Amino acid sequence: MAIGVGVASVVLVLGLAVGLAGAGVAAHVSAANAADAAALAAAPVTFRPFGARGSPADEAARFAARNGARLIRCRCPVDRSWDARTVAVEVTKTLRLPVVGSLEIRAESRATFEPVLLLGGG
DSSP states (O other), rough: OOOHHHHHHHHHHHHHHHHHHHHOOOOOOHHHHHHHHHHHHHHGGGSSSGGOOHHHHHHHHHHHHHOOOOOEEOOOOOOOOSSOOEEEEEEEEEEEEOOOOOOOOEEEEEEEEEEGGGGGGO
């Protein structure tokens, strides 16, 4: 009987560990997706002739929030030139785990925007 309880305990602990690891991986993927969406949304807003309103950081924060994350950093300077530009964002997403508590998952992403492609070239 003691061996059966021991085996059941080990199986339970291993199952919990696998479940926590799976939740962590899923949260990281979700945070990475939110960061990608935020970067892709912010990049064209750095080009004022594009017609966007608001700031690139506002747009990045909006898309991060729609994906359940919070924008931490946006290196998205407005550039009025027709040169290609790359933005970089960082987001955080809270993962709540029953045994461990809350963890902050961070993710970064970059996106490049080439305004000249708006002219139909390239």
